[in-house]
Amino acid sequence: MTTATSGTLLANGSRIVIKIGSALLVDAATGKLRENWLATLAEDVARLRARGQQVIVVSSGAIAVGSKALGLGPRNTLALEESQAAAAFGQIGLARAYQQAMERHDIRIAQVLLTLGDTERRRAYLNARSTLTKLLDFGLVPVVNENDTVATTEIRYGDNDRLSARVASMVDADCLVLLSDVDGLYTDDPTRNPDAKLIPRVDAITPDIEAMAGTAGTDMSTGGMVTKLEAARIATEAGVHMVIAKGAVDHPLSAIEAGGNATWFMAHDTPVVARKRWISGALQPAGTIVVDAGAARALSQGRSLLPAGVSAVRGRFDRGDAVIVKDQAGTELGRGLIAYASDDAARIAGHKSGEIEALLGYRGRDEMIHRDHLALNRAAKRTHNAEAGQSTAGAQTSET
């Protein structure tokens, strides 16, 4: 991959998550936030937003700021309750610094504190996802950190590398940027081995790649490369590209786009993602299915389309053909492979799945389009997220 291509992945993504490490944001000697640097990051964020990109920041630094101000020792020497108290104190200063830096560009921020459990338990996950997407729809920049004060050993990440990857996967981001004190993954820890070489691109996180990762180089940070590779695995498996780059330069995002040193971890296409890409990009649609509002909302939650949610069938097609799915206003929601030929689809449209056999004389599939065969447009997913919280009861779709 050329550096131009890698910069393009950041420039072209519509949703970007940026993780900022403690060592970058906080001066180790004074424990003060690097406000001048933050100002250049805010300029970068404003530039991304001006071209229509949505941005989420995941920022570390609460413990580093709080522990210094409370006169406590380095982070790796603190007891859990000391670091939790330091985080509670430091988080206020952290949020204020982001607010001041961003409001110079008329960007409003919102604070979101999450634990590991919040990204793993389904209900909490769905709530966190809809809050984040609602904030993006409102035009805000969510600033996320771990909810250190409530997190017990079992439910805490302890590192924002993995948290940021979960957030990126949760909101269906295109690109996750880990800004660090190092400009990428090296063959060995470059702070200990001067012969270590930068690896510009990783397509698969093999045992050889894992063997290169060491722990953190400063006593302010946690995890080092080990948690960054774990983040890369979470992100790439969820279809999110990830890049590790040096943050300690002015305008660090511009530097990445300009093709500066970095390591890119390329997103995987899972079989379902690959099939959906093929459905939406390669197949010529033979007809159109119009769905009602409840079905449109529930489709965007990832459910299958049942006949009952279909209000019109247009065109002539066979079973297995690609069709366009539209809402009643005529907006394309996505494309999918239909389980019925057009005549049968028209006959069962608006009917419950249990009536299919009586209507057609054979027991076909319950779903008109199975969710694994439905490639939704991003905007359709966002519409749902913006409306999440509204009841989808009665929506004519299926969890299958």
Ligand SMILES: Nc1ncnc2c1ncn2[C@@H]1O[C@H](COP(=O)(O)OP(=O)(O)O)[C@@H](O)[C@H]1O
């Ligand atoms: N193979 C490696 N390549 C690059 N850095 C490595 C490697 N192994 C260990 N490290 C260490 O990881 C550090 C970055 O992680 P960390 O200090 O946790 O940063 P952050 O605060 O940005 O999360 C580097 O400064 C380096 O000391």
Ligand SMILES: N[C@@H](CCC(=O)OP(=O)(O)O)C(=O)O
């Ligand atoms: N939640 C913690 C940050 C945890 C963390 O991952 O820190 P870092 O390794 O510097 O990214 C804090 O705000 O201090």
